[in-house]
Amino acid sequence: MDADGLVDRYLTYQRVERRLADRTLALYHEDLVKLRAFAEAAGVPLLQVHNAHIRRWVAQMHGAGRSGRGIALILSGWRGFYAWLGREGMVGSNPVQDVRAPRAGKPLPKALGVDEAVQLAEFSAEADEPWLDARDAAMVELLYGAGLRVAELTGLDVRAGPQARGWIDLDAAEAHVLGKGSKRRSVPIGAQAQRAVKAWIALRGEVGALNPALFLGRHGTRLTSQSIWQRLRRRSLLAGLTTPVHPHMLRHSFASHVLQSSGDLRAVQELLGHANIATTQVYTRLDFQHLAKAYDAAHPRARRKAGT
Incomplete structure (x- = not known):
């Protein structure tokens, strides 16, 4: 039976x-059309394909830019297909x-x-409810200005206490948080974040003075x-950003911007509370991506045409 007959x-x-x-059958057909094309190019019948052929074709697809996920599906x-051929007794192994x-x-x-981070931080969204705008501004400043996880942010109390998971210390300009693995760390907070938190605390009593939580609904x-x-x-x-922002995006932005300015990977690791430096190293890739874009945009020879 020829290749078309086997596939059919x-x-x-x-x-x-x-x-x-x-739809599923159409996807299977597409996969088998690729297999048949590879086999024909190699001059090997489908029933005589070996493991080495498959590995070579995987390398060819990967080299052509197909993603690992796409190759996995193929x-x-x-x-x-070969499992079925085996059950039919047409091949000895898959x-x-x-x-x-x-x-x-x-x-x-x-x-x-x-610029986008600053635009978000400085945006005023709730003119009719100053307490709500002050609260959200303080959240943005702590997420972006201190690199907190959202769970660390929600765990903050106004002050230290026996039941507090975390708390804010404006006098010391620090946030004390309980991170992953129940590990505590202290994170410095900048002047903008201090001002934003103070402005929020001044209005916070309007919604719940008795609750120790820093951020209230x-x-x-x-x-x-x-x-x-x-x-x-x-x-x-509302601030006009093209991408909807989530809390972890602000944490990523914090890490990336600190690394771009300082180049100190160990310091970023400590600020983020990463147990392993390998987790933090992803931001070196973000940093290089930023530098590569700046180079492409600014350097007169960055976009030379081939052969010039």
Whole structure:
């Protein structure tokens, strides 16, 4: 049976026996068209494909720019095809069985540019409710100005106490937080964040003076992480940012901007509370990405055409 006949018979099996949807069958067909093309180019029948062929074709797809996830999906389709051929007694082993796609690169965290971060921090959104605007401004300043996690932010109390998970110390210009793994750390807060927190505390009594939490909702209860996500998203869209902002994006922005200015990876590790320096090293990639963009935009020979 030729390649087309094998593929047609396999797809018929998938449609009739397994009752797969037309869209799924179309995807399987696309995968097998690729397999057939590779086999024809190599001059090898589908029933004589070996493990080395599959590995070579994976390398070719990866070299052509196909993502690890895309290759993994294709291999899954090929693996199922050869498993069926094995059950039908047409091949002795599955050449795809031990082949894995290249590991996908870990995506870089999204960070705001400095101008965007400042635009968000300085934006005033709630003219009719000054307490709400002051609260949200203080949250932005602490997330971006101190690199706090959203759980660390919600855990802050107005002052230290026996039950406090974290607290703000304006006199020492520090936030004391409980991070991952129940590890405590102290983070410096800058002048802008201090002013914003003071402005919020001055209005905070309007919604709940009895609750020790630094950040409160309308009913005087501790603000939740979900509420902070929603408030940041709303504030960023009203401020005219093209990308909705979430709390961790501000933490990424903090780390990236500190590293760009200082070049001190160890200091950034301490500020973020990372147990392993490898976790912090992702920001060196963000930093290089920033430098590469600046180079492309500014250097007269950055965008030379090939052969010039």
